[in-house]
Amino acid sequence: MSVHTLGTGGGPIVSSSRAxxxxxxxxxxxTYLFDCGxxxxxxxxxxxxWGDLRAVFLTHxxxxxxxxxxxxxxxxxQVPGESFSAPIDLYGPGRPSRIPAMDGDHERALxxxxxxxxxxxxxxxxxxxxDKVFASxxxxxxxxxxxxxxHEWIRAHNIExxxxxxxxxxxxxxxxxxxxxxxxxxxxxxxxILVDHRLCFPAFGFRIDSKYGSVAISGDTAYSTNxxxxxxxxDLLLHEVIDLPAILSTFPDGPTRDGIEVHLRESxxxxxxxxxxxRLSGAKSLVLHHVVPNTPGAADLTTMLSxxxxxxxxxxVIAEDxxxxxxxxxxxxxxxxxxxxxxxxxxxx
Numbered sequence: 534m535s536v537h538t539l540g541t542g543g544g545p546i547v548s549s550s551r552a553x554x555x556x557x558x559x560x561x562x563x564t565y566l567f568d569c570g571x572x573x574x575x576x577x578x579x580x581x582x583w584g585d586l587r588a589v590f591l592t593h594x595x596x597x598x599x600x601x602x603x604x605x606x607x608x609x610x611q612v613p614g615e616s617f618s619a620p621i622d623l624y625g626p627g628r629p630s631r632i633p634a635m636d637g638d639h640e641r642a643l644x645x646x647x648x649x650x651x652x653x654x655x656x657x658x659x660x661x662x663x664d665k666v667f668a669s670x671x672x673x674x675x676x677x678x679x680x681x682x683x684h685e686w687i688r689a690h691n692i693e694x695x696x697x698x699x700x701x702x703x704x705x706x707x708x709x710x711x712x713x714x715x716x717x718x719x720x721x722x723x724x725x726i727l728v729d730h731r732l733c734f735p736a737f738g739f740r741i742d743s744k745y746g747s748v749a750i751s752g753d754t755a756y757s758t759n760x761x762x763x764x765x766x767x768d769l770l771l772h773e774v775i776d777l778p779a780i781l782s783t784f785p786d787g788p789t790r791d792g793i794e795v796h797l798r799e800s801x802x803x804x805x806x807x808x809x810x811x812r813l814s815g816a817k818s819l820v821l822h823h824v825v826p827n828t829p830g831a832a833d834l835t836t837m838l839s840x841x842x843x844x845x846x847x848x849x850v851i852a853e854d855x856x857x858x859x860x861x862x863x864x865x866x867x868x869x870x871x872x873x874x875x876x877x878x879x880x881x882x
Contacts, residue, residue, distance in 0.1 A: 534745035534860040535559045536769060536820070537580045538852040540573035542827030543753070543773060543801075544780075545597045550829045552576055552854050553597050554822065556750060556771060560720045560743045563587050567739060567750050571600040574608065576855055583609040584618035588716060590723065591625030591655060592752030593736035603662045606687050607670070611680045620686050624715055625655030626735045627691030629702035633734040640703050659689035692725060694735060700727060706734045712763050715739075726763045728754035731800040738763045746860035749816070753823065755799055756806045764814035768860050771852075772810060773823035775801040776833055780826040801825065804837040808844030819849040820858060 536558055542551030553570020557580055564585040566577070586609060592598060609617040629652060634640035653661070663671060663683050674680050694700045698710040712724040722742045730736035730753045738752040740763050749764035751757075751772040764770045777797060784790040802810065804821075811819040819841070826832050834851050841849050850856075 534743050534748070536748055536771065536858040536860070538771075538820075538822055538854060538856045538858075539576040539580070540568075540570040541822040541824055541852045541854050541856075542570070543597065543775070543823035543825040544827060545571075545595075545600075546827060547571070548827040548829070550854075551824065551827045553600055554773075555601070556822070557581060558721075558741050558748055559585070560741075560745065563720055565590065565721065565723070565741065566605070568592055568598040569601040569605050570597055574601045574604045577605070579855060580857070583612075583615050586617060586621055587619070587718070588723075589621060589623040590716075590739055591623070592738065592750070593626055593730060593733050594653065594655075594658070595730075595733055595753065598753070599658070602658070603666060606659070606662060607667055607683070610683050610686055611678075617686055620688055622716070623655065623659060623687060623689045624692055625658075625689075626737065627693065628652050628654035628657065629734055631702040633702040633706065633732045635732070636703065654691045656689040656691055659687060663687065692735070692737065694727065698727065700735065702734045706732075707757065707759065710759060712740060724763070726759045728752050728757045728760050729800075730754055731796060733800070740764070740767065743860075748860065749814075751802075751810075753800065754802060756802055756810060761810055761814045764811070764816050766815045767817070769818050769820060769858055770811055770814060770816035771820045771822055772807050773802055773825075774804050774807050774821040774837060774851075775825040776831075776837060777801075777803055779832050783826060783828075783831065797825070804840045808841035808849070811841075811845045811847070811849070816847070818847055818858075819845060820852050820856075821849065822852040824851065 540552030540555040542548045552572035554568050555570045555573030556567045558565045564581040566589045632643050692715050695713050698708045700708050707729040712726045715725045716723040724740045725737045728736050728738045738760050740749045746768040748769045749767040751760050
């Protein structure tokens, strides 16, 4: 079992050093993909073949987590030597029954402002990509190259939040709950839980359990007790992190900056808090990714690590693109970091 950081940058900003957030978890040669950030598809092919890919999971629908989704789905669709070996299952948020809002008054104001614009489910997004965005390409390739129906190769599913959680897009976006299973096969069991990404609802964290060990992926979230539950005694916790002063210093003053500041402050986990999440969860090791700001030299990585280590005394590293972390049975901490032939970093967990 291994974790491959295909993209470690957070936010819809083009970075010369970090691709958008995306993580591959490989178990016995089979690959499970979590989020599809900008530029991550190129890194995917450094770590796995298209025939290895079995399932894709989306934490939420912010653009920086789905920019490359269409590329992942269409590139593996019956390209000789670069094709899925079996149908791919894709899981992600469904459409909320209400417009996510702070309260009823905010909901009514948004309804007027949005003028009929609605949110999409994961199945809506996949249908739009295959039947509208890439419709001409797909029709021509079916006619010209004898390819078959792409929906037979790509099966989208909306994650159903358990009714018992009482989740609501306005009144209860982040209810305390237990992780629930969304996918299982002969190699892994994958569970989800709602995390706190302010008005981006639903937003999920994921946990992957196999016979070799366990990995939790926080998704985008503020400090979350649900994330702590998700990562209970996990071998490796992959958690987002933000250097808020650093990202704010890159924005010019004005109302747009003010709105983004509120979002960033209330939607993400400061490096001052992430060590406590790892400690309280009992995670055996911590890897920080979805780094904000994501441009070279903008985030103070040294200060980040120092702050985390004040609360968390197990091993912690900040991931770079194409790092590889191997999960092995009966080993409880990151014990070594060595260069790999792919130019990545391997940490034995």
